[in-house]
Amino acid sequence: MNYYNPLLLTPGPTPVPDQILYATQLPMVGHRSSDFEAIAEQAFKALKPVFGSENEVMILTSSGTSVLEASMLNIANPEEDIVIIVSGAFGNRFKQIAEAYYDNVHIFEVEWGQAVNIPDFIDFLKSLKRDITAVFSQYCETSTAVLHPVQELGTALRNFDQDIYFVVDGVSCIGAVDVDLNRDNIDVLVSGSQKAIMLPPGLGFVAYNDRAKARFSQVTTPRFYLDLNKYLKSLTENSTPFTPNVSLFRGVNAYANLINEEGLDQVIARHYAIRDALRQALNALDLELLVQDAYASPTVTAFVPKSKDELDYIKNELKKRFAITIAGGQGHLKGQILRIGHMGQISPFDILQVVSALEILLTEFRNESYVGKAITQYMEVVKAYV
Ligand SMILES: Cc1ncc(COP(=O)(O)O)c(C=O)c1O
Structure with missing residues (x-):
């Protein structure tokens, strides 16, 4: 035994705290009801400090990979050039997504176990001699346990070319690191529910600044479930475009209570x-x-x-x-x-x-x-x- x-x-x-488990097991409510609107309104707002975001955070009912994909499809047009920092298995995930949709994908390889070297990366961007639309990086590369110097990277990128969108996968660290979209020059920051946010798997989160928000509506890359404009529109109505995981939305609010307590x-x-x-x-x-x-x-x-x-x-x-x-x-x-x-x-x-x-x-x-x-x-x- x-x-x-x-x-x-x-x-x-x-591990999921009891308070969150309890919240996720409350009786179901209709997702088009005022009951859910109250839950959603609270959840969209509650995640703002955790993501260091001035805007309410979008919540998708899908795993972390879906918001990696959404962050790309809503920021770059099919013919545009994008750059991906690959330092492990999840950098490869971004690469695989990119190769499914884009022809002009540039990979900056980092030895697994190392963090991105910023001067080398900026030299790489210069050497491309291309008009780069967006750079994608992990914050924590879970497969190697590296935390990339995202704040310094954001600043270096902004100094190099302020038009480049900086998109960050924070799936395995948001909730455990000090992040601020403005300060860190991050345009889009995505995460998932099953890591430092202590929920069961099943939700994806997207934080964004105003510049990214404006960009989402200009991009023409085909997408449907992952069209962030739909989520933005619903968000203003305290709702979601498709049936949400109501239980996990309640879990988000229970998570926020725990964070506020501690x-x-x-x-x-x-x-x-x-x-x-x-x-x-x-x-x-x-x-x-x-x-x-x-x-x-x-x-x-x-x-x-x-x-x-x-x-x-x-x-x-x-x-x-x-x-x-x-x-x-x-x-x-x-x-x-x-x-x-x-x-x-x-x-x-x-x-x-x-x-x-x-x-x-x-x-x-x-x-x-x-x-x-x-x-x-x-x-x-x-x-x-x-
Ligand atoms: C950094 C990072 N990005 C993306 C993902 C993919 O998330 P999911 O497995 O929820 O699709 C993970 C999952 O471990 C991750 O650690």
Whole structure:
């Protein structure tokens, strides 16, 4: 019998707080009723601070990939040139979407595990000698646990050419990072429900500035369900163009209440404290970190076990004996790295469980005692935070 409470530490989906679960299970209401209008009005507004947006945030009933696709189809015309920063599996997702619709797609490859080097990227844009319509990047590249320097990138891009639209995939970090569309020169910022926003999967979010909003109505790329103009029009009527996931909209409002209680700044600080503590702990366990400190995401941490056998042992035993689920690598990093998600409703003491379980597993596997080593390092960082 397994007597541990299951602990879901994948970089999404993430544990759903009871308050959100409760809200999502309330009796159904008609989506064309005043009941739903009240829910929607609150939800569109509630997400503004989380996305650092002056405009109300659009909510689509579909997964994160749909809003990646929507962000592209509503910003660039089919014949226009677009640039994609590819630094992992989700950069590749943007690339695949682009190749389905566009002929003039330019890829800036970044080594997996590294952050974009901004001067090199600007040089790349110059070398294209093309009129670029939009640049697409991840904020957190979930597959490598890199947090790109989006604020600096936005500024550099604006200084290079202020007409370029900057579109950011924040699926795996919005809700855990300090973002501001104006300050960071982001035109469109998308995210999904099942990560730091702590909802079950099923909603996509689109934040945008006024310039992007105006652009959506000028673009001619064919789209139907993903035509953001439809969502913008409905938003003014506290509604949605198609049947929404009413339950998850209620979940958005329950999420906002939780964030308001804790305070968004505190939520963000908690994520960074856990990141820093976990990195110390992994160092103490002689586990190599994939990403350097400067670009380490506050929502997911990737590490490199010493061998494939050690990797399998950690992942399988964590699950079998301790009921802890973590994630493997994606693409060519599959079988090379493990990833611990630490976003949403995660306290420093939840992560302490995985740290202490890792001490036991590595003591067994390497036949060398790690007991107490990592948790001491971990608590040294956490004590300054709590
Ligand atoms: C950064 C990033 N972008 C996009 C996606 C795709 O989202 P979904 O799987 O909800 O379609 C994910 C999912 O993990 C992600 O982490």
